[in-house]
Amino acid sequence: MKTIEKFNEHVMPTYGRFDLVMDSGEHEVATDENGKKYIDFGSGIGCNCLGFCDESWVKAVCSQVQRLQHNSNYYYTKVQADFADRLCTQTGYSKLFFANSGAEANECAIKLARKYSFDKYGKGRHNIITLVNSFHGRTMGTLSATGQDVFHNYFFPFLEGFVNVKANDCDDLTAKLDDTVCAVMIEFVQGEGGVVALEKRFVDKIFEECRKRDILVIADEVQTGVGRTGKFLASENFGVHPNITTLAKGIAGGLPMGACLADESCCDVLNRSTHGSTFGGNPICCAGGNAVLDRLQSEGFMESVCEKAEYIRGKLSEMPEVESVSGIGMMIGIKFKTLNAAEVCKKCFEKGLLVLTAKDKLRFLPPLTISYSEIDDGLNILKDIIG
Ligand SMILES: Cc1ncc(COP(=O)(O)O)c(C=O)c1O
Known part of the structure; x- marks a missing residue:
């Protein structure tokens, strides 16, 4: 056949x-x-x-396959530690969680934001603002986060707790930023939504309002990250540093890998047994990721x-x-x-x-x-x- x-x-x-x-x-x-x-x-x-x-990427990946293909997350590997260290140093984040895809990295960000708020303020501050026309993935959580009606069919009930704001509409944003909100999640350039960049004044408004209210900013850089926009992170084009950034797609040069990076304010929120992934941080993918960083960091x-x-x-x-x-x-x-x-x-x-x-x-x-x-x-x- x-x-x-x-x-x-x-x-x-x-x-x-x-x-x-x-x-x-x-x-x-x-x-x-x-x-x-x-x-x-x-x-x-x-x-x-x-x-x-790519020759150097192939070499790095093949040499890791021959050494160790998978490691339970109950143990450590050098290749993982090196990749985490390099990724955090490159992006200015404190800690990361390794996932296998963009949707999984975003799931981690959603859980992190909700627990951050729960730990500090208790129940009821669980809403996450996402943008109309956004795309965050295909899992039940990330589909619910996605601000496009076309994705909200068949699979009812969707996850509660996502409120959509129109991109670049500062009034809509401030009207919806109430005391039920724990995070605002954005793509700096909406990819699946039609390759539409956010306006700088809207991005600045998000950061200003969130800082005042201790609301986390999550950047979904699954498509925009890892050099795609000419900077390692698209946030660099806007001169901002979100509390959380998620990466996937190019991060390991074509191997399944995602990461949820968190800054000082929230990097210890997901602690023992609150999150996990069997394959997350797979050594082969980390070796591919290190080869990507070698190239992107080259002169x-x-x-x-x-x-x-x-x-x-x-x-x-x-x-x-x-x-x-x-x-x-x-x-x-x-x-x-x-x-x-x-x-x-x-x-x-x-x-x-x-x-x-x-x-x-x-x-x-x-x-x-x-x-x-x-x-x-x-x-x-x-x-x-x-x-
Ligand atoms: C911005 C954004 N977030 C999340 C995802 C989902 O990533 P994955 O397909 O790796 O789960 C995508 C995929 O296109 C994306 O563009």
């Missing part, structure tokens, strides 16, 4: 997939089982931040991400069919004047360019290591399609 039929016979049809059986990848080029090549402007939805099978790397992002944005804005280019850095949303983004995405795929969509936009999340020649080749494919 052919791969696609076999897969569809046995795997639940939760995704609309392209007819592409991926076989291998090298840097920013993927090869399917028939040998057709694709330039990758999607990096597996932002996960393969160093592209496919000139982040500057090169910013330069490439500017280059792509400049080229896109010269295309007559492009109405606007949104997002920050290498998180790029493209709105067309007349064309349908999903149809353009499909045509790109047929011509050998892997891209994504987000709402009515075409979305690029290229590997941070992408070369200028692959950028040019990819943009030429797009240009041929959109004119």
Whole structure:
């Protein structure tokens, strides 16, 4: 039986997939089982931040596989300790919890915020403000947190205690910041919501009001983090430091890993037996994470991400069919004047360019290591399609 039929016979049809059986990848080029090549402007939805099978990342991961593949969290490993230390030093956080995905990292943040408030103020201060059009994951908790009605179907009852505020609406925010609220959770650039960056004055207002009321700010940087916006954390673009930041996607270069980072004020809230994960902090993923940090912390790397992002944005804005280019850095949303983004995405795929969509936009999340020649080749494919 052919791969696609076999897969569809046995795997639940939760995704609309392209007819592409991926076989291998090298840097920013993927090869399917028939040998057709694709330039990758999607990096597996932002996960393969160093592209496919980066040599130093492969070496780090393979050497860890041969040494120790899994360790119960009842014991310690050096690779985990090193990764936690480096991640906290890089981001200015005090402690972290290791999860396996973005949704799990956010679950941890939600639990942490509620316990922080319960420990200090008792019951009743459990509400978390999230933004209209946000996306925080697919678990029951993170689906409930997600501020889009389209996700609030079928699975009733959803978790209580999430209140939605309109992004960039300071009046809506202050009206809803009452004494039932323990946290405000934001994406600095709403990714699944259409690559929409928050306004700085709204971000500043959140931090100002939360500081006054001892309400925690949680940044969901699952999509924006790990260099995606040209800074290690998107919060750096706004000059703020949330109490909690969650990371996943690119954090281990394409291996399943998530992290919930907490500052001094709340890093000891989740104590013994209040949270856990069998696989959380898996040594292989941590080894991949250390290799990602090696690269992102290398001289000139982040500057090169910013330069490439500017280059792509400049080229896109010269295309007559492009109405606007949104997002920050290498998180790029493209709105067309007349064309349908999903149809353009499909045509790109047929011509050998892997891209994504987000709402009515075409979305690029290229590997941070992408070369200028692959950028040019990819943009030429797009240009041929959109004119
Ligand atoms: C901002 C944000 N949060 C959370 C998630 C969920 O992450 P995961 O699919 O790893 O659970 C995503 C996934 O797209 C995301 O973009």
